[in-house]
Amino acid sequence: MIPDEEFMQSDSVPGPSKEEIRCLVMCKAMINSEDVVVDVGCGSGGFTVESAHKARKVIALDKNPEAIEITSKNIQKHKIQDKVQLIEGDALKVIEQLNPFDVLLVGGSSGDLPQIIAKGLEKLNTNGRVLITSILLETRVEAVQTLKKMGLSPEVVEVTIAKGKMMERGTMMMGRNPITITSAVKK
Amino acid sequence: MIPDEEFMQSDSVPGPSKEEIRCLVMCKAMINSEDVVVDVGCGSGGFTVESAHKARKVIALDKNPEAIEITSKNIQKHKIQDKVQLIEGDALKVIEQLNPFDVLLVGGSSGDLPQIIAKGLEKLNTNGRVLITSILLETRVEAVQTLKKMGLSPEVVEVTIAKGKMMERGTMMMGRNPITITSAVKK
Amino acid sequence: MIPDEEFMQSDSVPGPSKEEIRCLVMCKAMINSEDVVVDVGCGSGGFTVESAHKARKVIALDKNPEAIEITSKNIQKHKIQDKVQLIEGDALKVIEQLNPFDVLLVGGSSGDLPQIIAKGLEKLNTNGRVLITSILLETRVEAVQTLKKMGLSPEVVEVTIAKGKMMERGTMMMGRNPITITSAVKK
Amino acid sequence: MIPDEEFMQSDSVPGPSKEEIRCLVMCKAMINSEDVVVDVGCGSGGFTVESAHKARKVIALDKNPEAIEITSKNIQKHKIQDKVQLIEGDALKVIEQLNPFDVLLVGGSSGDLPQIIAKGLEKLNTNGRVLITSILLETRVEAVQTLKKMGLSPEVVEVTIAKGKMMERGTMMMGRNPITITSAVKK
Numbered sequence: 001m002i003p004d005e006e007f008m009q010s011d012s013v014p015g016p017s018k019e020e021i022r023c024l025v026m027c028k029a030m031i032n033s034e035d036v037v038v039d040v041g042c043g044s045g046g047f048t049v050e051s052a053h054k055a056r057k058v059i060a061l062d063k064n065p066e067a068i069e070i071t072s073k074n075i076q077k078h079k080i081q082d083k084v085q086l087i088e089g090d091a092l093k094v095i096e097q098l099n100p101f102d103v104l105l106v107g108g109s110s111g112d113l114p115q116i117i118a119k120g121l122e123k124l125n126t127n128g129r130v131l132i133t134s135i136l137l138e139t140r141v142e143a144v145q146t147l148k149k150m151g152l153s154p155e156v157v158e159v160t161i162a163k164g165k166m167m168e169r170g171t172m173m174m175g176r177n178p179i180t181i182t183s184a185v186k187k
Numbered sequence: 188m189i190p191d192e193e194f195m196q197s198d199s200v201p202g203p204s205k206e207e208i209r210c211l212v213m214c215k216a217m218i219n220s221e222d223v224v225v226d227v228g229c230g231s232g233g234f235t236v237e238s239a240h241k242a243r244k245v246i247a248l249d250k251n252p253e254a255i256e257i258t259s260k261n262i263q264k265h266k267i268q269d270k271v272q273l274i275e276g277d278a279l280k281v282i283e284q285l286n287p288f289d290v291l292l293v294g295g296s297s298g299d300l301p302q303i304i305a306k307g308l309e310k311l312n313t314n315g316r317v318l319i320t321s322i323l324l325e326t327r328v329e330a331v332q333t334l335k336k337m338g339l340s341p342e343v344v345e346v347t348i349a350k351g352k353m354m355e356r357g358t359m360m361m362g363r364n365p366i367t368i369t370s371a372v373k374k
Numbered sequence: 375m376i377p378d379e380e381f382m383q384s385d386s387v388p389g390p391s392k393e394e395i396r397c398l399v400m401c402k403a404m405i406n407s408e409d410v411v412v413d414v415g416c417g418s419g420g421f422t423v424e425s426a427h428k429a430r431k432v433i434a435l436d437k438n439p440e441a442i443e444i445t446s447k448n449i450q451k452h453k454i455q456d457k458v459q460l461i462e463g464d465a466l467k468v469i470e471q472l473n474p475f476d477v478l479l480v481g482g483s484s485g486d487l488p489q490i491i492a493k494g495l496e497k498l499n500t501n502g503r504v505l506i507t508s509i510l511l512e513t514r515v516e517a518v519q520t521l522k523k524m525g526l527s528p529e530v531v532e533v534t535i536a537k538g539k540m541m542e543r544g545t546m547m548m549g550r551n552p553i554t555i556t557s558a559v560k561k
Numbered sequence: 562m563i564p565d566e567e568f569m570q571s572d573s574v575p576g577p578s579k580e581e582i583r584c585l586v587m588c589k590a591m592i593n594s595e596d597v598v599v600d601v602g603c604g605s606g607g608f609t610v611e612s613a614h615k616a617r618k619v620i621a622l623d624k625n626p627e628a629i630e631i632t633s634k635n636i637q638k639h640k641i642q643d644k645v646q647l648i649e650g651d652a653l654k655v656i657e658q659l660n661p662f663d664v665l666l667v668g669g670s671s672g673d674l675p676q677i678i679a680k681g682l683e684k685l686n687t688n689g690r691v692l693i694t695s696i697l698l699e700t701r702v703e704a705v706q707t708l709k710k711m712g713l714s715p716e717v718v719e720v721t722i723a724k725g726k727m728m729e730r731g732t733m734m735m736g737r738n739p740i741t742i743t744s745a746v747k748k
Contacts, residue, residue, distance in 0.1 A: 001588040020585060020718060027562040027584035111356060136357035137530070141515045144725070144732050156511070156725025156732055157581060158552065160347055160534060162365050164705070164717025164743075169298060170323035171705050171717055175362040178349050178532070182725075188401040207398060207531060214375040214397035324717070328702045331538070331545055343538025343545055343698070344394060345739070347721060351518070351530025351556075358518050358530055365719065369538075485730060510731035534721055536739050543672060544697035549736040552723050 001026075002049065008077060009044060010070040015107070016046025020161050021133065021179050028155075028183050029103050029129050031055045036101040038123075040091045040116055041108020045071030051105070052080035059085045059101070061094050063110065095119045104130040106143075113139050114146040121150050124186045131183040143182035152184035188213075189236065195264060196231060197257040202294070203233025204320065207348050208366050215342075215370050216290050216316050218242045223288040225310075227278045227303055228295025232258030238292070239267035246272045246288070248281050250297065282306045291317040293330075300326050301333040308337050311373045318370040330369035339371035375400075376423065382451060383418060384444040389481070390420025394535050395507065395553050402529075402557050403477050403503050405429045410475040412497075414465045414490055415482025419445030425479070426454035433459045433475070435468050437484065469493045478504040480517075487513050488520040495524050498560045505557040517556035526558035562587075563610065569638060570605060571631040576668070577607025581722050582694065582740050589716075589744050590664050590690050592616050597662040599684075601652045601677055602669025606632030612666070613641035620646045620662070622655050624671065656680045665691040667704075674700050675707040682711050685747045692744040704743035713745035 001023045007016045016022070025047060031037060031054040039048045042060035048071055051058045058080075062068055068088045075084050087094050092115055104120040106113065109132075117130065124130060130152075132143040140156070147154040160178040164171040188210045194203045204212070212234060218224060218241040226235045229247035235258055238245045245267075249255055255275045262271050274281050279302055291307040293300065296319075304317065311317060317339075319330040327343070334341040347365040351358040375397045381390045391399070399421060405411060405428040413422045416434035422445055425432045432454075436442055442462045449458050461468050466489055478494040480487065483506075491504065498504060504526075506517040514530070521528040534552040538545040562584045568577045578586070586608060592598060592615040600609045603621035609632055612619045619641075623629055629649045636645050648655050653676055665681040667674065670693075678691065685691060691713075693704040701717070708715040721739040725732040 001591075019588070020720070023588035024581060024584055027580075027588075030562075135359055136354075137351065137360065137511075137515050137518060138357035141511050141732075144511060148727075153727075154725075156734075158723040158725075158734060159581070160349070160362065160721040160723075162347070162362075162719040162721075164324065164715075164719075166709075166714075167323075170325035171702075172322055173324065173365050173717075173719060175347065175349075175364040177362040178360050188404075206401070207533070210398055210401035211394060214393070214401075217375075324698075324702050324705060328545075328698050331698060335540075340540075341538075343547075345536040345538075345547060346394070347534040347536075349532040349534075351528075351532075353522075353527075358515075360530075360532060509733050510728075511725065511734065512731035534723070534736065536721070536736075538698065541697075544699035546696055547698065547739050549721065549723075549738040551736040552734050 007044060007046060008070060008073045010066055013044050013064065013067045013070050015043035017133065018161065018176060021159065022046050022050050024159060024181060025105065025131055025133060026050050028181065029105065029131055031103055035103055037103040037105060038098065038101050038120065040106045042071050043067050043107050045074035047105050047107060048084060049074055049078045049080060052083040057083055059087065059098065061087050061089065061091050062108065063088065063090050091116050092119055095123060098123055100125050102128045106132045109139065113142045117143065117146045118150065121186060126186055128186045129183060131181060134180045134182065135177060140180045140182065147182065147184045152186065154182050154184045157181045194231060194233060195257060195260045197253055200231050200251065200254045200257050202230035205363060208320065208346065209233050209237050211346060211368060212292065212318055212320060213237050215368065216292065216318055218290055222290055224290040224292065225285065225288050225307065227293045229258050230254050230294050232261040234292050234294060235271060236261055236265045236267060239270045244270055246274065246285065248274045248276065248278050249295065250275065250277050278303050279306055282310060285310055287312050289315045293319045296326065300329045304330065304333045305337065308373060313373060315373045316370060318368060321367045321369065322364060327367045327369065334369065334371045339373065341369050341371045344368045381418060381420060382444060382447045384440055387418050387438065387441045387444050389417035391507065392550060395533065396420050396424050398533060398555060399479065399505055399507060400424050402555065403479065403505055405477055409477055411477040411479065412472065412475050412494065414480045416445050417441050417481050419448040421479050421481060422458060423448055423452045423454060426457040429457065431457055433461065433472065435461050435463065435465050436482065437462065437464050465490050466493055469497060472497055474499050476502045480506045483513065487516045491517065491520045492524065495560060500560055502560045503557060505555060508554045508556065509551060514554045514556065521556065521558045526560065528556050528558045531555045568605060568607060569631060569634045571627055574605050574625065574628045574631050576604035578694065579737060582720065583607050583611050585720060585742060586666065586692055586694060587611050589742065590666065590692055592664055596664055598664040598666065599659065599662050599681065600666045602667060603632050604628050604668050606635040608666050608668060609645060610635055610639045610641060613644045616644065618644055620648065620659065622648045622650065622652050623669065624649065624651050652677050653680055656684060659684055661686050663689045667693040670700065674703045678704065678707045679711065682747060687747055689747045690744060692742060695741045695743065696738060701741045701743065708743065708745045713747065715743050715745045718742045
């Protein structure tokens, strides 16, 4: 996994997701070298960069121009330009134009999560995976309910990480914000 | 329980412990109105103030003059001067001079945790309670091992709290550092 | 706080809530000796018993006759019969008949959480407290959204507890299910 | 990652580690196809199987014959016999006989953790990784202290996972035991 400090960060854009969350999302996404991945609300590009190391192609979307800018820098830094298509725009409109794909990652959703999942699932190939990472209580429930409504069986994993900070007196445990990963496979 | 914001804070002194931790420590300390409580490494005085609302008397120690200063301010603010004796000095030396007491709270220990627990237990009345709060991996184990060596049966509780922050988009869960509370009753 | 093992349990009724959760709910409920507490979905009676040690009166409701039975046994065991009124029935109908009260605790809600909160808030005295404990993702959001819709400012606390089990080899940390406590004060 | 249910389990042997823990350990181990991995205290073989999918060779040790038996079954089931050498015996003695290797995984240690880490580090190639997973408070500290004493810079990550269980009423969050992963790179 790529260490957190090897990503460039922007003050005005959330992310990138911490190493452990990127790791778990990648494990659950089961991306292979033939897969096309769509990263909705790519933020700082954490999932974009990780996915590009495994997939055939990654399409990264965000409606925030500052997110596009910092993701673009991380794409350069990690030398994955050949594999990534970066699109500034509204997720719902962009997804409609896309060809079918294999993995749908949803980080940011700006209030449109149910519609993004629904539209994304239409374009997802059979055996494709959808993964939603939530930092809000509300989007956890939206993710579960939308996936169930679409006939899928969601898996829900809440991850709480604390990291040791080495001090003279000992190892101080520093808590992180809990993240929920909701995922499903399209049958 | 007293809300976090009703304590004065100092940049150079840790604490006070958050509301939920103070609550759990108070529950487990089972302080009644006849009890004398000793608060070792009182820091900003969080446990000192809470204990004073329940106990007959609280003796608060810290070797850091800045801790004594901020605890003193919190004692004034919460109007518990009559019940609290505040002592700047080395815990091991101070405890030696004290009369027997009913509850030993250990927040800060500056590397002397096993000796503080051992010396404190000598002065603890039968059925007295000892409680150690740890933010370091190492002091969790020191607390357990010292209590076991002294023939007590420690209870160990690790507490991880996340608090909701109300945002326009929803309720963002903000993680706190995990805290371990190790406690025992003297038989 | 009352140790977990001092409650009788029923195989067919959830609860009682673990000591640490009872402790935190009691801290946040700030019950005084004049208060009337309503415990909705009392389950095994954990909150009923704790509240009765602090309040003037506790009214405990559950629609499940087995919950009423085990709560009744715990009321006997803890000798709080004089303070508790135990009612088998539908929460929405029962609350309608009650006089105003000071604290509303909601553990179980059988799918009616928003209505129970709404009806309960109507009967809650000014400065009264409402506390909802959730084990489900969905009820966390329902609690927050209903309180916000009623004009209150909810506090949301997710609590994850691990307890040390003493083994020959060392202290094994045993995880508990995370619980969310959502609470507010009526203005 | 391999789902939990695709491992055979034994009543008398711990593990295999849950999917999320296997995923995080594999991410941090950064195993490539040239690497030799030593899995000490292989238990049910969870890390053995995962490692074998990435490494050139895996040497799995356990002193418990029942662990050897269940790991052997999981090796068969996952068809990785060609890559795995399974050794029943005392870790300290076995490690001494081994050629240098690239990754040292320590799950079980039967009280010899500091010595196992020390002996293992001697045999670890430069840029080799060592990872210790701890369920005990005590082994977390032993792992950190031993790695520091050997001149390495340990990373400590405590992982707490809760998984959603789909019920008629909603998504119930089921807590898991917290696991600590301590790791370092040999310079």
